[in-house]
Amino acid sequence: MTVLFVALGAAVGAPLRYLTGRAVQRLYRGHFPAGTLIVNVVGSFVLGLAAGGTAPTTGVFALVGTGFCGALSTYSTFGYETVRLLEQRLTRTAIAYAAVSVAAGLGAAAAGVAIGLTVWR
Incomplete structure (x- = not known):
């Protein structure tokens, strides 16, 4: 059943x-990959909400955390776009993209966990 939850979340x-x-x-x-940045930050926030609000072994976490967030956010595209910016000699943009992505993702995840713990537990 868990695999079905993951698949359904990923399908969305x-x-x-x-x-x-x-x-x-x-x-x-x-040149700045704003689309990937936004989906990664939103995915980090939603994953934080799921982690703060449910146990990682539940069907809800499989649906939302693993399935939905796993398909919504994308580390591979982040890595590829950073390398592409470096290849285009847009070094400052690449560094800014990497720094903003990591900082915003961590901040969004932390905020999501805090809200999830406050609201649902």
Whole structure:
């Protein structure tokens, strides 16, 4: 049953990641990968909420945390886009992207955990 929860969450998270990333990049046409940044920060926040609000062994966590957030956020794209920026000699942009992504992701996850613990436990 847990595998089904993961699959269902991923079936929602993956298309949402794609559509959100495309919409943001359409609005922001610069070199900075804003679409990936946004989905990763949102995914970190939602994962924090799930972790703070449920036990990691529950079906809810499998659906939301592993399935939805796993498909919504993407470390591989973050890594690829950072390397691509470096290859284009946009070193400052690459460093800013990496720093903002890590700091915002950690901050969003911490905020999500704090809210999850306060609201649901």
